Amino acid sequence: MLNIIIFGPPGSGKGTQSAKIVEKYNLVHLSTGDLMREEIARDTPLGWEVKKYIDKGMLVPDEIIMRELYEKASEHLDAPGLIFDGFPRTIVQAEMLDQMLEKHKMPIDVVLSVDVSEEELFQRLMGRAEDSGRSDDTAEIVLHRIEVYKEQTLPLIEFYQKQGKIVSINGMSPVEEVFGKITTAVDTYLETREIIPAIE
Ligand code: ADP
Numbered sequence: 544m545l546n547i548i549i550f551g552p553p554g555s556g557k558g559t560q561s562a563k564i565v566e567k568y569n570l571v572h573l574s575t576g577d578l579m580r581e582e583i584a585r586d587t588p589l590g591w592e593v594k595k596y597i598d599k600g601m602l603v604p605d606e607i608i609m610r611e612l613y614e615k616a617s618e619h620l621d622a623p624g625l626i627f628d629g630f631p632r633t634i635v636q637a638e639m640l641d642q643m644l645e646k647h648k649m650p651i652d653v654v655l656s657v658d659v660s661e662e663e664l665f666q667r668l669m670g671r672a673e674d675s676g677r678s679d680d681t682a683e684i685v686l687h688r689i690e691v692y693k694e695q696t697l698p699l700i701e702f703y704q705k706q707g708k709i710v711s712i713n714g715m716s717p718v719e720e721v722f723g724k725i726t727t728a729v730d731t732y733l734e735t736r737e738i739i740p741a742i743e
Pocket residue numbers: 552553554575576577579596597600601602603604605608628629630631632633636679688
C-alpha cells in the first residue's frame with residue numbers, strides 16, 4: 544500500500560496535483576473539502592451545518608471531519624493506497640489519523656508539502672474565484688483561510704518532520720513541473736524507501 548498526504552495552503556494546487564497522483568499511482572482520493580462540498584450540494588442537515596464554517600473561511604470542527612473521513616476511508620481499506628488532500632488540517636486530526644492507520648497497519652508513507660508564497664496564493668485564489676463558483680473564494684475569506692492555515696495547519700509540518708516523512712516541494716512552477724517533482728519524490732520512496740527532504 545502507498546499512503547500519501549498532500550499538504551499545502553489554500554491555492555497551492557493540491558487538488559490539481561492530487562488528481563494527477565491518483566491517476567499515476569492508482570490511489571483513492573480522499574478530500575475532506577470535496578466531502579464537505581458534496582454534503583452542501585446534497586442539501587443535507589450536515590451540509591447546512593458545515594456551510595456555516597466554510598463560508599466564513601473557518602475550519603469545520605474536528606469531530607465532524609473525523610466522522611466523515613472514517614466513514615469514507617473505511618470503504619477503501621483494500622485500495623492500492625490512499626491520498627489525503629486537505630486533511631489532516633489540525634494536530635488533533637493528525638493524531639487521530641495516526642491512530643486509525645495504526646489500527647489497520649497501514650501507515651502514512653510520504654507527506655508532500657507544496658510550498659507557495661503568500662502573494663502567489665492570494666493571486667491564484669482570486670484568479671480562480673470567477674470560475675470556481677466557490678462561496679469561500681472572496682478576498683476577505685481567502686485572506687482568512689490563509690491565516691487559519693498558518694495558525695492551525697502549519698504546525699503539522701513539525702509533526703510530520705519528527706516522523707521523518709516530509710518532502711518539501713517548491714510549488715511555484717507550472718503544474719507539470721510541480722508534478723515532476725512529486726513523482727521524483729514518490730518514485731524514490733517506492734524504490735529506496737527513502738524520503739528526499741526537499742525538492743526545489
Ligand atoms: P482549500 O485548500 O482551497 O481551502 P479545501 O477544499 O481543502 O480547499 O477546503 C475548503 C474548506 O473546507 C476549508 O476552508 C474548511 O472550512 C473545510 N475543510 C476541508 N477540510 C477540512 C479539515 N480537514 N478540517 C477542517 N475543515 C476542513
